Amino acid sequence: MISDNLPFTSPLVLAPIAGFTDYPFRLLCREQGVGMVYTELISAEALCRGNKKTFELMRLHANEFPAAVQLFGNSPERIARAAQIVCETENPPVLIDINSGCCARKVCSNRSGAALMKDPARFYDIIHQTTAAVKLPITVKIRLGFTQQTKNYMTIMERAVEAGAKAITVHGRTSDQQYSGEADWMTIEEIASNSPIPVIGNGNVTSYVQALDKLKNTSCSGIMIARGAIGNPWIFSGRTPTLIEVVATAKRHAEMMIAYYGEKGLILARKHLVKYFHHRVGSSQVRHSLVTAKTIEELFQVLNSIEQNA
Numbered sequence: 001m002i003s004d005n006l007p008f009t010s011p012l013v014l015a016p017i018a019g020f021t022d023y024p025f026r027l028l029c030r031e032q033g034v035g036m037v038y039t040e041l042i043s044a045e046a047l048c049r050g051n052k053k054t055f056e057l058m059r060l061h062a063n064e065f066p067a068a069v070q071l072f073g074n075s076p077e078r079i080a081r082a083a084q085i086v087c088e089t090e091n092p093p094v095l096i097d098i099n100s101g102c103c104a105r106k107v108c109s110n111r112s113g114a115a116l117m118k119d120p121a122r123f124y125d126i127i128h129q130t131t132a133a134v135k136l137p138i139t140v141k142i143r144l145g146f147t148q149q150t151k152n153y154m155t156i157m158e159r160a161v162e163a164g165a166k167a168i169t170v171h172g173r174t175s176d177q178q179y180s181g182e183a184d185w186m187t188i189e190e191i192a193s194n195s196p197i198p199v200i201g202n203g204n205v206t207s208y209v210q211a212l213d214k215l216k217n218t219s220c221s222g223i224m225i226a227r228g229a230i231g232n233p234w235i236f237s238g239r240t241p242t243l244i245e246v247v248a249t250a251k252r253h254a255e256m257m258i259a260y261y262g263e264k265g266l267i268l269a270r271k272h273l274v275k276y277f278h279h280r281v282g283s284s285q286v287r288h289s290l291v292t293a294k295t296i297e298e299l300f301q302v303l304n305s306i307e308q309n310a
């Protein structure tokens with residue numbers, strides 16, 4: 001277990017992934033026993049301004065718990081206020097995570113996301129004020145530093161602890177690396193073995209076996225998985241699904257997307273659906289057929305043919 005004080009139900013958790021970790025995908029991971037799900041990064045500023053779309057992105061449902069909301073922003077006051085707003089919703093999360101790892105230019109240029117690592121005093125204030133504003137545990141997700149020349153993960157870890165964070169997720173890259181190369185698990189281990197609060201390691205975990213191996217061989221209390229879970233929610237249970245199960249899940253995923261988003265759900269489902277089959281022989285043809293299907297019936301025909309041609 002990650003910590004007695006944190007309500008994770010398993011040490012393997014689904015990362016926040018913008019454009020992916022919506023309610024349908026979170027539910028599919030929940031069915032496989034994921035220990036925590038996170039919303040994608042949610043703008044604290046937009047919540048404070050009452051933006052309807054942002055409220056919808058942040059909304060949690062009773063059957064997906066334990067679940068967390070991730071906030072981003074640059075103002076301690078606005079993030080603290082947004083955290084209070086999150087707590088007032090119908091299904092408040094079990095914890096609020098603060099994004100200090102997003103490398104997207106439009107986020108960092110606004111001094112948010114990973115750019116917070118360049119400003120440890122502001123980083124501290126954000127966690128400190130948010131911790132004081134709500135009763136929920138506050139956690140933080142960081143990288144190793146903003147650039148490879150300015151790796152300040154130890155300072156950032158210490159500031160997070162002093163400010164009252166209850167856990168730290170470490171994505172083992174710097175912001176300027178974006179998602180390239182291998183995540184640096186040696187440094188994740190250095191942080192985890194020195195941190196007085198639980199550390200969740202993140203980066204390049206693509207199988208259940210790898211996740212268990214990282215848990216066993218590092219001081220991490222949990223493992224967070226992002227890209228390795230897309231098209232593979234079974235990564236959280238370690239089950240190897242048959243092709244029949246994969247096709248059935250892909251169909252259900254498409255149906256859930258349409259039920260949740262209406263007609264546009266079919267288009268939004270495409271990026272998930274291609275990932276269910278990307279390792280299979282003839283996958284480029286399959287991918288093409290999946291992304292050009294215009295109706296659910298057409299999509300199901302493509303999925304049926306995958307099963308029949310196996």
Ligand SMILES: Cc1cc2nc3c(=O)[nH]c(=O)nc-3n(C[C@H](O)[C@H](O)[C@H](O)COP(=O)(O)O)c2cc1C
Pocket residue numbers: 015016017018019039040041070099101102141171179202203204205224225226227228
């Ligand atoms: C498309 C995409 C969107 C992401 N969105 C978020 C996000 O909203 N919040 C966040 O903290 N990290 C985000 N990340 C980073 C992931 O949570 C994770 O740290 C990173 O992908 C490394 O993990 P992985 O190797 O398991 O994919 C995103 C990553 C990708 C590829």
